[in-house]
Amino acid sequence: GAVVSQHPSRVICKSGTSVKIECRSLDFQATTMFWYRQFPKKSLMLMATSNEGSKATYEQGVEKDKFLINHASLTLSTLTVTSAHPEDSSFYICSASGREEQMKQYFGPGTRLTVL
Amino acid sequence: AQKITQTQPGMFVQEKEAVTLDCTYDTSDQSYGLFWYKQPSSGEMIFLIYQGSYDEQNATEGRYSLNFQKARKSANLVISASQLGDSAMYFCAMSLTMDTGRRALTFGSGTRLQVQP
Numbered sequence A: 001g002a003v004v005s006q007h008p009s010r011v012i013c014k015s016g017t018s019v020k021i022e023c024r025s026l027d028f029q030a031t032t033m034f035w036y037r038q039f040p041k042k043s044l045m046l047m048a049t050s051n052e053g054s055k056a057t058y059e060q061g062v063e064k065d066k067f068l069i070n071h072a073s074l075t076l077s078t079l080t081v082t083s084a085h086p087e088d089s090s091f092y093i094c095s096a097s098g099r100e101e102q103m104k105q106y107f108g109p110g111t112r113l114t115v116l
Numbered sequence B: 001a002q003k004i005t006q007t008q009p010g011m012f013v014q015e016k017e018a019v020t021l022d023c024t025y026d027t028s029d030q031s032y033g034l035f036w037y038k039q040p041s042s043g044e045m046i047f048l049i050y051q052g053s054y055d056e057q058n059a060t061e062g063r064y065s066l067n068f069q070k071a072r073k074s075a076n077l078v079i080s081a082s083q084l085g086d087s088a089m090y091f092c093a094m095s096l097t098m099d100t101g102r103r104a105l106t107f108g109s110g111t112r113l114q115v116q117p
Helices: none
Strands: A004-007 A010-013 A019-025 A030-038 A044-051 A067-073 A076-081 A090-098 A111-115 B003-005 B010-014 B019-021 B024-026 B033-039 B046-052 B064-069 B074-079 B088-097 B103-107 B111-116
Touching: A004 A090, A010 A019, A019 A030, A019 A090, A019 A111, A030 A067, A030 A076, A030 B103, A044 A067, A044 B103, A076 A090, B003 B088, B003 B103, B010 B019, B019 B111, B024 B074, B033 B064, B033 B074, B046 B064, B046 B074, B074 B088
Parallel strands: A010 A111, B010 B111
Antiparallel strands: A004 A019, A019 A076, A030 A044, A030 A090, A067 A076, A090 A111, B003 B024, B019 B074, B033 B046, B033 B088, B064 B074, B088 B103, B088 B111
């Protein structure tokens, strides 16, 4: 199956700093990448969708200026949490889909962000 | 509104027995996909099985099968011969078309399955 990696797997940062999370498709070209957020014991909530070379589409209630998404190539998307605050602490998961199987999404292993 | 409902917050099953995890959905789309993912305590989302709305036969993947009843809008996951390693959170998800034509997944609230020896 298709492999998606995420880096870092865990990050702890101070309040007010920015954190960048990378999502890479390792063995296929990801025309679309998705970013989800998951609170403890809760389901995944879609934050935004990004297509290679175009601006990300954010879900209602997600701050575009806080969660910057860049889908620079067909194998890489980044999520930057700017000026992080403790309430941004969460589990962030990316997923990717390719041209051949647009219905299917392959998930990265997730990044646990803790903001002190 | 498009929605996925999982009514079982937690389930117990004896090792080697079969278990059914319930999932119902609501959508006005004619073309959609239904997925089941497993999330162990490590957090990764593991794809289990997929059913397309136009697929006439129920999907099967090893010990996993999807009981797709389109008229009832249900897509239950059946795990046969449960193993201790099956203990995890299970999410049902539906692929739907957003406003811009892109497809995204909407998830149910999940069912925590515990397999007992």
